[in-house]
Amino acid sequence: MPAEQRARPFALLRIERQRRVVVAVNRAAAAMGISPGHSLADARALEPGLEVAEATPDTDSALLGRIADWARRYSPCTAVDEPDGVVIDITGCAHLFGGEGALAADLTGRLRAAGFAARAAIAATPTAAWGIVRFADAEERRRERLDGLPLAALRLQAETVEALHALGLRRIGDLHAMPRAGLAARFGEKLLQRYDQAFGRLDEPISPRRPVPAFRERLSFAEPIATPESIAGALRHLLRRLCAGLEAAGQGARRLRLDAHCIDQRVDDEPQGLTLGTSRPARDPAVLARLFAPLLERIEPGPGLETLTLAATETEPLGAIQIGMDGEGADGGLVELVDRLVLRLGDRAVLRLVPRESWLPERCVAPLPPGQPVPAPKPWPAGRPRPLRLLTPPEPVEAIAPLPDDPPLQFLWRGVRHRVRRADGPERIECEWWRPEGSLGLAVRDYYRVEDGDGRRFWLFRAGLYRPGENPRWFLHGFLG
8 A cells, every 4th residue: 555545544344234334444544533343424424534445354364364374484383363463373483583572573573564564462372462462552562461451352252341341340450359150150151261361271272374294494594595505505404403303203204395485575475385205204314405406496595595494294104224335225226216206207207007906907007106105915817817018098900700709810900910820718808887987888808819920929809799790899909928
C-alpha cells in the first residue's frame, strides 16, 4: 500500500447479522476512534472520509501461512494463530540469534521492513505470549507481567469476560484469590484451563504447520556466503553433524532437505530448497555430499546466504555397516551409482524388475523404483520355460498350421518366412478374468515353443479357441535364446 494511502483512514469490513462490521483498521482510522466491532454507520459517523474494503479471510489465512513458513528461519516449530498471529516455539533456538531479545528484534524488524505492523512477545507459555503481545505495553512485553493484564488476555469469550467484570474481577491477578471450585461452577472449566495454561500449570502443545524433523541441523553465518565452495563446505559441515546424530540413534536417512535462506528473502517467499532421496538408508557424510554436489548448482545465492538448514525428513533403522579394506561398504559403490542415476534421470527412469504372481507373461514381472522395499518373492511356474525377451505388445504373424491344436508348420514375421523344424505345445493360458485390461483383449492363448531351420527359437501363440470357418490369429510373443 502506498504511503499516501496508508495515511488515510482505512478499515476492513465483514457482514455479521446483516450488518457490515469493522474487523480491522489502520493507524489513521484508529486515531479517529474507529476500532474493530464498530458498525460501518458508526465508523462513518466518526470519520465520513473512511475508506473501506471487504475483508478476505482466506487470503489473510494464506498470508499467515506464508509468514509462518518464513518464520521457520527462527525455529522449525511454527504455527498459524488465527486470525492475526503466528506462534513460534523458540525453545533451544534463541542463543543462535544472540538471545531472546535479539531474536524478537530481528523478527519484528524484518516484518516491519516488509511493510507489516508487527509486535512480538516472548513468554513461557503460548497463552501468556498471546495475551502479552495484544494487551501489554512494550516494557511489559519484555518482562512478562501477567497479573496486571485484563482478563481478555486469557483468550476468553466476551460473555465470560463481561460476567467476570460484573463480579468486580478485571485483571488476571484478581483470579488468584478466588476459589477454583466456585469459578468452575459458575464459568465452566474453560476459564480455569486458560488460567492454568497461562501460568504453565497445564500443557498447551503447539501443532506445527509442518512436521518437525527429528534430525535437523542449522548453520548461520556471521557474513553471508555466496561462492559454490563456501556453500559446499557449509553443507559438508551440516552433513557431518546430522550423520553423527543419525548414527547415535541407529537411523539412516532416506530423504534429506536442504533449505537456503538469502539475506534478501521476502517474508512471503519460500526458502530455496533441495531434496535428496536415497535408495537405501544412508548416513555417510562423504557419500551424501557427493550426491548433493550436482544439486547445489540450483541454489541462487544472490547477495548471499545467511542460513542453511539440513533435515532428514524420512529415516529408517540402520545398524552397524561392515566396511571393506577400501573403507566402502560391501555394495556401497552400487548404491551410490543407483542414487546418482536417479538424481540425473529421475526416479521413474531407474527401475528394477521383480517377480509378480501372474500367469500372463507380460504381467509376471513388475518394475519397481530402487527406493521401494522388495515384496516377498513369488516363484514362477515350475517346469514352464519362459523367454528371456518379450515383445511388447506381441506382434501378429501369418502362420500355417493344422487344426485344431497342432503347432504351426511355418510363419511369416516382418517379411521373413520361418519353417518350423521342432515344436512343443500347446500350453494354454486363460486371461485373468478380473483384469481384462491385462489380457491384451485375448481371452485364451495357446502357446508353442518352436525352432526354425536355422536353430532360432520362438514363442508363438494362437489367440482364441478354434472355431470352424474362422481363420485363427497368431502372434509372436518372445524369443527363447
